[in-house]
Structure formats: C-alpha cells, structure tokens
Amino acid sequence: MRTVAQNAELALLLEVAGTPKPGNVDRHRDHDDLRFEHFLAGAVGARDGLDAAARGEPLGESFRRAIEGMSAQRGGNTQFGAILLQAPLVAAAGAEDRTLSPEGATAVVDATTVADAADFYRAFEAVDVAVDDPPEDMAALDVRRGSDAVPALKERGLTLAAVMERSADRDGVAREWVQGFDRTFAAAESILSADSERPVADRAADAFLELLAAEVDTFVVTQHDRATAERATERARAALDGDIDPEELAEEFAAEDINPGTTADTVAAALFVALERGLEV
Amino acid sequence: MRTVAQNAELALLLEVAGTPKPGNVDRHRDHDDLRFEHFLAGAVGARDGLDAAARGEPLGESFRRAIEGMSAQRGGNTQFGAILLQAPLVAAAGAEDRTLSPEGATAVVDATTVADAADFYRAFEAVDVAVDDPPEDMAALDVRRGSDAVPALKERGLTLAAVMERSADRDGVAREWVQGFDRTFAAAESILSADSERPVADRAADAFLELLAAEVDTFVVTQHDRATAERATERARAALDGDIDPEELAEEFAAEDINPGTTADTVAAALFVALERGLEV
Numbered sequence: 018m019r020t021v022a023q024n025a026e027l028a029l030l031l032e033v034a035g036t037p038k039p040g041n042v043d044r045h046r047d048h049d050d051l052r053f054e055h056f057l058a059g060a061v062g063a064r065d066g067l068d069a070a071a072r073g074e075p076l077g078e079s080f081r082r083a084i085e086g087m088s089a090q091r092g093g094n095t096q097f098g099a100i101l102l103q104a105p106l107v108a109a110a111g112a113e114d115r116t117l118s119p120e121g122a123t124a125v126v127d128a129t130t131v132a133d134a135a136d137f138y139r140a141f142e143a144v145d146v147a148v149d150d151p152p153e154d155m156a157a158l159d160v161r162r163g164s165d166a167v168p169a170l171k172e173r174g175l176t177l178a179a180v181m182e183r184s185a186d187r188d189g190v191a192r193e194w195v196q197g198f199d200r201t202f203a204a205a206e207s208i209l210s211a212d213s214e215r216p217v218a219d220r221a222a223d224a225f226l227e228l229l230a231a232e233v234d235t236f237v238v239t240q241h242d243r244a245t246a247e248r249a250t251e252r253a254r255a256a257l258d259g260d261i262d263p264e265e266l267a268e269e270f271a272a273e274d275i276n277p278g279t280t281a282d283t284v285a286a287a288l289f290v291a292l293e294r295g296l297e298v
Numbered sequence: 299m300r301t302v303a304q305n306a307e308l309a310l311l312l313e314v315a316g317t318p319k320p321g322n323v324d325r326h327r328d329h330d331d332l333r334f335e336h337f338l339a340g341a342v343g344a345r346d347g348l349d350a351a352a353r354g355e356p357l358g359e360s361f362r363r364a365i366e367g368m369s370a371q372r373g374g375n376t377q378f379g380a381i382l383l384q385a386p387l388v389a390a391a392g393a394e395d396r397t398l399s400p401e402g403a404t405a406v407v408d409a410t411t412v413a414d415a416a417d418f419y420r421a422f423e424a425v426d427v428a429v430d431d432p433p434e435d436m437a438a439l440d441v442r443r444g445s446d447a448v449p450a451l452k453e454r455g456l457t458l459a460a461v462m463e464r465s466a467d468r469d470g471v472a473r474e475w476v477q478g479f480d481r482t483f484a485a486a487e488s489i490l491s492a493d494s495e496r497p498v499a500d501r502a503a504d505a506f507l508e509l510l511a512a513e514v515d516t517f518v519v520t521q522h523d524r525a526t527a528e529r530a531t532e533r534a535r536a537a538l539d540g541d542i543d544p545e546e547l548a549e550e551f552a553a554e555d556i557n558p559g560t561t562a563d564t565v566a567a568a569l570f571v572a573l574e575r576g577l578e579v
Contacts, residue, residue, distance in 0.1 A: 018370060019339075019343060019367075019370055023342050023343065023345075026342055030338040031335060034335055034338060044325055044334065045325075045326070047497075054312060054315055054497055054498050054499050054579055055579065057308060057311040057312060057315060057579075058300075058579040061300065061304050061307050061308045061311065062300060062304065064304075064345075089299060089300055090578075091578055091579065216328075216333055216335055217335050218333075218334070297371075298335055298336065298338075298371045298372065
C-alpha cells in the first residue's frame, strides 16, 4: 500500500515514462537541456511537499516546498504545472473529512487563503516557469515577480483560488482548479477502464493523446500562439483517428518545438487519481 | 539538497533509466512481465525503509521495510539486490558518527546483529528472489524459508554480516558487503569523473558495461551457469573495446535471456555514492 504522496510521486514518474507523448520528454525522447533524468529527480524532490499537503499542512506552503524540492536538478522546470494540479487533489485524498472527488478537491480550493497565494508566488522563485504577460490590471500580480507581488496580493485580499480564477481563461491548470477538475477525473476514469494488462505508462500515453485531441493545450498557446495550438490539437485528433502514427506526430512536434505541457500536467494528475482509485502498476 | 534516502531512491531510478544496459530492463527495454514501470514503483516504495536506515533504525528492519515497499507492484523482484547493497551505505551516510566510505560502510556491516539477520530473512517473504540452493550444511538457512529460518539463525547466533560472509563466494552483493564495497566505490568514482555534460543515466550505462566486462555477474551464474556468465563478461569486454555495438549486445542478451542483475545492483549503489559525493543531475 502506497501513501497518498507516494502515489502522487509515482504518478509524476509514470507520466514521463509514457510514450509516445508527442512534443514532450518521455521514455524515448529528451529535449536538449531538459532530459528524462531531470523529471526523475524532480519527482523524487517533490514528494516531501506533496506529503505535507496530504497531511493537511497549508496548501500554498506545501506546494512551494514541493516545487523547491522538484528544482534540485539542472533541467529547470519539469513538473510545476503537474504538481500544481495534483496539490488540491492530494490534499483532498489525505484529509479525513474530505474525499478525492470533484467536490472534495473543490472544497480544498475554496478553503485556500491569501497566505496560500503568497506561497504560490514564492514558488516561482525556485524555478523559471514560462508564462504569458498578465493583463494590464494584473501587472502587479505577475507571477514572475515572485514574493515581490505578495504586498499586492495582500492588499487585494486574493486567495489562491482567486488567483487561479483570474488565470482560468488562459491556463489549463487554473481552469481545472476552478471547474471541478473535470478533465482530470475523466482522464483518470479512462485510464482505469483501459485493459488492465496494458502497461500503465502506455495508458498514460493514450490519455495524453485523447486529452490533446479534445482540447487546445494552453502551454502551446503561451509558447507559440492559438493557431499553432489549434493545429496541434487537430494533429492529435488525426493520430487518435489512426490517420497519422503517434510516433510520427512526436517527430513532427519535436521539429516544430511544440510541447503540450498542460496536457501532460493533466495526465500526471489523472494518474494520481487513478492510483488512489485502485489502479495497479 | 536531497536527503540521503532521496538520493538512494533517485539512484534506483537513474539506474533503470540508463541505456543500453544489455540484458536488463532499461529506458528502452522491458521484459515480458517485468517492466520499466515496475522499477519506478519499486523505487518509490523503497524510500521509506531507506529513510529508516539513514535515521539509524535497525538495518535489517529498515531493509525489510524497503523491500516490502518495493514489492507494491505487479512485476515481482525489481531491486532487492540493489537495496541490499545500498542499505549499509545509506546507514553510513546518515549516521553522525560515520562517513560514507569503505570504512564507514564496513563499520555498519560489522555492527549488524542476529535480529538484523532475522529481518533480512523475513524480507524474502515479500517477494520471490532467484537464488541458488545453499550448501548442504546451510539448508536450514535457505533464504527462501523466510522467517522459518529464524530459529536456526538464532541457534547459530548468526549476524547479518555472518550471513553475508557465507554467501560471498557465490553472490556479488554479499561479496561487496564483506570486501569493503570496493567495486561500488570504484564505480562511483568512474561515474563522478566522467564528462559532467554527459547525462547521468548514460554514465550509469557506461559503468554497467565496465563492471560487467571486469567481473562475472553472479546472478547470471545463478540463472544459467558459470560458462554462460563468463561468456557474457567476454561479450561485455568486446562491447567496451568497440568490437560490438552495446545495442547489439542488448539484443543478443535478450535473445539468450541473460540478465546481469548483480551488475545493475552495483550500478545503483554506485550512483547513490556518487550522488552523495556531489554528482549533479
């Protein structure tokens, strides 16, 4: 029997092991400076913070600890979004008075405080995360300001849930936070209902393609633009329909530097939910 | 900064990620029922027991806990030997009055008790480990008897170090325990002195080939016979000399079902030592 935090860490490892996951680091592919082994170290480093979240310690502080631990490798940002998506699910799974369900996780989100938001901002000091410029009225709250943004957060009395609401229209992880984690739980059910003889990492790769085919990856929007992200989703649908080999799609995305990272984050969170619901490795 | 147990877990993960590691599960190869993902789960499950060893809890009990945690996956034995080889090194690294050195680790070995030996035997109940029949006068101490062998252990007053001494002529892990972990520390230095730009998992694969080329793998002897193990070592030497592509050797060993598992165990322990000595991932 694994603990909640062990399942969260294992989910991060299974996610990166799934292949082909077109555009992302996976068991068969590295990027130039961001390699498979950086994800292994990132997952190992994240566990203690995830364990704090499972024990009911403040969510923002637990998240920040997980990100600081994740960052103890030379690849840079490996699993920031994945851990952010996992954190409220881990807290719900660990709490005695909550369940790992859309309602339980949303209750965790609703209970976040301004202090949680401050720690979320501090987490950005541990690692460079690719984000868009915020809208003009949010410039004081640019996450890249790290702890310098904390006074503005406090002044406006923004909880971590409120911060996520303000990003939900352009960030897929924030959208899951405010919309009951519906894509995450649906992907978990898809992984759970697959042939139990099929390796879990392969099921994770299937889920990746299904998620990307269904919805534009907001990280690709940030990294390139909406048109590129929409084309990536069309190509994923073609792969899902059997019109293109996913391995070929992986080559295509690598050549165009398309990295659907938010979709990978969702898979990591879905794997955690599936493991908690009895998925056997 | 990772803790001692985090480094031990990461070493297990980096070991299995190294490729090509002819004959073993690696980043590019699975066996039929023993897959890469089983090693991921095994490493995650092992950490808490390794952490107990680092904190100075009894070595046998810590080892047993690590093996029980490792076994929470469907692949069977993934890292029994690797964890057995890591355990005294982890204890030495964690102790305030010892250092991670041949002397420090040997002091841990010398301090083992009959209770440690009993827990070592109990660990075999968690997972099937391939071992040879013991010599006739050791039949009562066949490790496959698990806790049934504990009365015989107590009667003879055998510490875990004494158990290892009795296996050192036919088991490479036991030999490391009683010979100051010389191959492990040498391999750690080899990994540390490699080009720092070379991915750590690739350096682990290099170390695997060097170790196998230098010495017969005792697991291959157990699995097949000495002649097969000697031929495997010759072939590894040919790969090291550039006379055969290691990827081809991997195909060759897979076809002949040659799994140099003890060599992989040594690499996992060497990676732990290297991480503790400053190896950056």
